[in-house]
Amino acid sequence: MAHLALYRAWRPQTFHDMVGQQHIVQTLQNAIRENRLAHAYLFSGPRGTGKTSAAKILAKAVNCEHGPSVEPCNECSQCQRITTGSVMDVVEIDAASNRGVEEIRDIRDKVKYAPTEVRRKVYIIDEVHMLTTEAFNALLKTLEEPPGHVMFILATTEPHRLPPTIISRCQRFDFRRVSLEEQVERLSEISREEQITAEADALKFIARLSDGGMRDAVSLLDQIASFTSGQVTLAHAIEATGGLPSEQFARLAVAVRDRDAASVLQEIEEMMRAGKSADKCLEQFMHYFRDLLMVQLAPQATGSSGRIADPQELKQMADGFSRERLFDIIDLLNRYQSEMKYAAHPQTMFEIALLKLCSDSQPTVSAPQGQVTAGVDRGELQLLKQQIASLENKLNAAMKSGAAIANSSSGSGSTASASRSGVGQATRAVATPRARVKLTAFVEAHHTGNAIALKWSQILDGVKEKGRTIHAMLLDGKPVAHTDDTVVVAFNNTFHRENTEKPASLAVIEEVLSTIFSRPTRLVTVMLKEWQDALAEGAGSHTGSSAGTGSSESESSAREELKLEPEDDTGASKEPWVDEAVRLFGEELVTIKED
Structure with missing residues (x-):
């Protein structure tokens, strides 16, 4: 039997399986229990947080043979057929490829017919923000007053692109990024069931790289497990994902802090020899300084605040930077990251960005205890001189x-x-x-x-x-x-x-x-x-004058x-x-x- 990707094999099939969205799960279950289901829902949030999965679970819950039930049984024919996508009355539409007015008019024409196979007809429109203006206009009236046997579930990662008239006619649920602890717990469960030996540090590293997306985290675990034949260590995770160990980030940060241009170039050269991508290194380095800033601003935060390294390891490093300089560093790296997308030589842009960090501002002058630490920015001083x-x-x-x-x-x-x-x-x-x-x-x-x-x-x-x-x-x-x-x-x-x-x-x-x-x-x-x-x-x-006048007359x-x-x-x-x-x-x- 062909291998099934882990993110598909472990896709949530019940509300209980959903990770990190308890506020949404509880609201939907209460609505089913009290028979207060709305005719239209809007699920918005980052990618990989469970929007489409929640829509299909809700469709199964309202159409389960033993329901409507707060949890689908996943054993009756309706639940199983909805899971496989073979029920004609539960329609899943990708708005990215069906974004025109004709597709929405087709829905409008068919929505008036009663369901033939299940209790309630459900339309799941994924990436709904991709619809054209004309398509939204065609959907508007149907969305406002659909027949009682119809439910619309709209899913999007960019809710700001939807017309307010659409949003106001839906019950909106905002899916949040999954916390680090919840991701690690879920990855540990998957590793046990799939006979994968995984270190705790490796799972934390994977969770940080996924940026709160559970689907991305499971996909990374699947990739690393294939790379290491089921033995997932931190070193293997770093090597397989093209990442950098926190120790290398620390060495690079020290070189920037001390304005040691030679050490900066040496570290970059080691990264490039190891086959790392310049744009990926710059992005992760920016997140490293973001973690330093979070440690300074919110020292009480736990491991969920760090993406690249453990916050406990960042505390000592953060003491070497002023808060203002951290803001400046993040701002400069962000600007160079945007420019690097169009650069012919990304490595050169990476080097220039870090060398600029080494030369832009003067070192912060230490002040006696109780006095404010003062720093002079060389670039600002030069700009003021030019203006004067x-x-x-x-x-x-x-x-x-x-x-x-x-x-x-x-x-x-x-x-x-x-x-x-x-x-x-x-x-x-x-x-x-x-x-x-x-x-x-x-x-x-x-x-x-x-x-x-x-x-x-x-x-x-x-x-x-x-x-x-x-x-x-x-x-x-x-x-x-x-x-x-x-x-x-x-x-x-x-x-x-x-x-x-x-x-x-x-x-x-x-x-x-x-x-x-x-x-x-x-x-x-x-x-x-x-x-x-x-x-x-x-x-x-x-x-x-050269013909007949004297020099005094010429000067006059x-x-x-x-x-x-x-x-x-x-x-x-x-x-x-x-x-x-x-x-x-x-x-x-x-x-x-x-x-």
């Missing part, structure tokens, strides 16, 4: 921008001469819409445009991190000159230039420039045509080239609404017509 530096740069940019604009507006028509060191203030007026600077002062710096071009992609990347809209505007520009404290960028489009010159955009760009060049650096924007004209004028002036000319001049009257308007139109739409789109 950013605020200082923005403040300096705003002050200098305001000073330059004030100087240009108070001395309209006057000359604003600047030396090379003071070019930042004088050139700030370049962006004002009613004034224009002669740009030949930067022509002699044009040769440094190649140097700035080499760093332009780095500048664009830095701006993109801080603001995608600003980055999109700056893409239209091209760096053409670079002095000690100024970068000149030429634009093809007026709209892009004007948006780049907005104070908020300038602050972001100049912050990036100052960071890359390691000194305060300002941005000057020009139109590309203006720049090309300035280059042409600069070339002509250089030719004339260079100083006078940086002038703030009002625009000529040909392009200027005397009317404020015209000025506003030019400011909003740009000179290219505004045409002035005289009456």
